[in-house]
């Protein structure tokens with residue numbers, strides 16, 4: 626029950642121990658690259674600090690994550706697993722938001738060589754066809 630005598634759902638009672646400035650300090654110190662753990666939004670003014678166990682009094686570093694309002698709401702609605710948030714959060718700290726195209730480009734060199742060889746062979750074949758056509762046309766015009 627709250628001060629007015631209303632029945633309050635259990636999770637809201639935990640808000641009593643909330644210390645959001647401390648949660649921000651701990652989250653910022655633990656996760657210096659500040660972005661939404663789900664989408665990577667880096668607009669710090671838009672970010673919120675989420676308590677992953679939904680206990681607002683628990684400011685353990687592993688219980689905190691920067692999330693944008695959209696993904697905070699979706700996390701609180703149970704649409705993301707806590708393991709996923711933690712995994713993505715660690716990923717953002719490692720990548721610092723810089724995309725790595727190395728895996729996507731790993732076969733780019735050999736593929737480009739194959740394409741160049743195929744194009745050169747096609748050009749040579751077209752030139753040969755044109756030469757044969759010109760030659761047979763020339764033979765046909767001299768014999769007629």
Ligand SMILES: [Zn+2]
Pocket residue numbers: 661662663664665666692693694695696
């Ligand atoms: Zn987001």
